[in-house]
Amino acid sequence: MSRITGAARLAGIVGNPVAHSLSPIIHNAWIEALGLDAVYAAFTPRDAHGFAVLVEAGRAGLLAGVNVTAPFKEQAFALADTVSETARVSGSANILRFRDGRVEADSADGEGLLWALKDQAPELDLNGAPVVMLGAGGAARAAVAALAGAGARVRIVNRTRERAEALAADIGLGVEAADGSGAFEGARLVVNALSVKPEIDPAGFASETVVMDMTYRPLKTAFLTAAKAAGLITVDGLAMLVGQAAPSFRTLFDAEPPAFDPRPLLLAHLGEAE
Known part of the structure; x- marks a missing residue:
């Protein structure tokens, strides 16, 4: 007590x-x-x-x-x-x-993201893995740095490409701005750092792709629900908060x-x- x-x-x-x-x-x-x-x-x-x-x-x-x-x-x-x-x-x-x-x-935001991935997608190996980050705002910044530090090759997809390029330049370490459906080619992890549902459909991702949403309100976001319906492993924002x-x-x-x-x-x- x-x-x-x-x-x-x-x-x-x-x-x-x-x-x-x-x-x-x-x-x-x-x-x-x-x-x-x-x-x-x-x-x-x-x-x-x-x-x-x-x-x-x-x-x-x-x-x-x-x-x-x-x-x-x-x-x-x-x-x-x-x-x-x-x-x-x-x-x-x-x-x-x-x-x-x-x-x-x-x-500790980046550490929280890595903890969540280890907890809910333990088979995912980030070293050398192509990762897509949706968004280039404040929520994405620490996450991109942590993913790059873990050896991932991060592609940032953002509505304003200039902002994605600025974030990529700040972080370095194999981070780049990307756009179009080609950005998701071979992705082992797709992380949504946007406050809205992405326009991309997870059903088009490869079967081994892990999908994460950084928000926890709601916990089961439309993006994660669509990913789960497509048979993909999902990671929620609540795990990141605990991490x-x-x-x-x-x-x-x-x-x-x-x-x-x-x-x-x-x-x-x-x-x-x-």
């Missing part, structure tokens, strides 16, 4: 909007399981100025650290005093740790997450079934 005293460590999730976030459910369940004197809350700054004020509160010692979600990931990266190599490559941060008046930035939560927990609370899977709790909260 967790306890809250005057020595409690305070951390949380920052975004706008953030009321839909499942991160407090994950972290507070782990806190309770470990009996930590800590709490993980949600913060909703009104704007960039509000976010900067919250970061200053962290510098002043009022917070141990925060996870960061849209629209503040790039600002979090810019306000940090030190930046991990992972965050530097992705150009954004989803973890800020406050220590001795300084702000340390890191990104990035573990390194976040270690950073924010200096503790190893307990050995219990928060997925059933999250499914119950979402009103979803496996």
Whole structure:
């Protein structure tokens, strides 16, 4: 059983909007399981100025650290005093740790994606594999960096090709912009980082293609449903969320997450079934 005293460590999730976030459910369940004197809350700054004020509160010692979600990931990266190599490559941060008046930035989004693939598509070997990323926005950036770092050859397909080319140039490591149906030729993995259903039909993918959607609302997106109907292996966004939560927990609370899977709790909260 967790306890809250005057020595409690305070951390949380920052975004706008953030009321839909499942991160407090994950972290507070782990806190309770470990009996930590800590709490993980949600913060909703009104704007960039509000976010900067919250970061200053962290510098002043009022917070141990925060996870960061849209629209503040790039600002979090810019306000940090030190930046991990992972965050530097992705150009954004989803973890800020406050220590001795300084702000340390890191990104666990890519690690979360790789964890989800290992969990739900364990046979997939990324080394040398052609991978298609649908989208070139903030959600795609850390994912592309992680996939490229794992040895995949990433093709970015985006409505605006210039944005895909800019992301490819930023990441390097065998990443390229692509378009047309040829982009999907031989793909071992197709990841949707768009907020809408892609116009491509998974029924046209090769039988060994793994299909992933980074969103978890809804969990069974139209894209994943179509992929499953085509007999393809699918990976959902909830697995990615759980995957990035573990390194976040270690950073924010200096503790190893307990050995219990928060997925059933999250499914119950979402009103979803496996």
